[in-house]
């Protein structure tokens with residue numbers, strides 16, 4: 001349990017970092033010169049998770065510029081195994097190339113894509129990252145479609161649960177955090193790994209789920 005003053009200061013810093021300073025901070029972060037829309041604290045946590053769990057397959061929903069895909073592919077290369085498939089309904093132009101990365105242009109919840117990812121994940125240590133449409137309706141569909149593909153011991157990461165006032169972007173409306181509330185009522189296979197939020201600011205509060 002964090003002391004209230006630490007929780008309060010962390011929330012205020014999170015709001016400043018996200019809103020006021022956003023154009024100089026997370027909105028312009030780059031990995032190997034490709035834009036990546038993540039908080040650096042979370043990127044640090046990701047490389048720890050990859051080293052510990054050594055996934056053979058990462059399914060990423062939400063590519064945008066492909067900076068996060070390139071980051072994961074590079075980390076997999078350092079570990080000497082694995083591939084990432086990144087799915088986006090409308091990716092940006094000029095995506096990076098990497099031998100361990102593949103891009104698919106489609107909706108993450110299209111039945112044929114879910115079927116393709118289900119087949120691809122068979123027999124592989126699989127990790128899933130949900131970072132596409134952050135509306136509650138969409139995230140709960142993704143959770144229902146992809147949670148079962150995650151290998152026990154591996155992670156299902158639900159990105160951007162910080163929006164809708166948790167503690168930023170109050171006006172967003174129901175998002176990932178609200179989808180997670182629904183998900184946890186219907187699925188007992190995952191535990192929230194709060195140790196992954198130890199840097200006090202994470203864009204993914206309650207979003208690091210480890211399959212039991």
Ligand SMILES: C[S@@+](CC[C@H](N)C(=O)[O-])C[C@H]1O[C@@H](n2cnc3c(N)ncnc32)[C@H](O)[C@@H]1O
Nearest residue numbers: 036037062063064068088089090107108132133
């Ligand atoms: C937050 S960005 C992804 C950021 C990227 N993962 C990163 O860390 O840099 C969200 C992306 O989700 C995509 N998207 C929105 N709806 C989608 C859907 N139904 N299926 C797949 N991708 C979707 C958007 O086109 C956008 O590029």
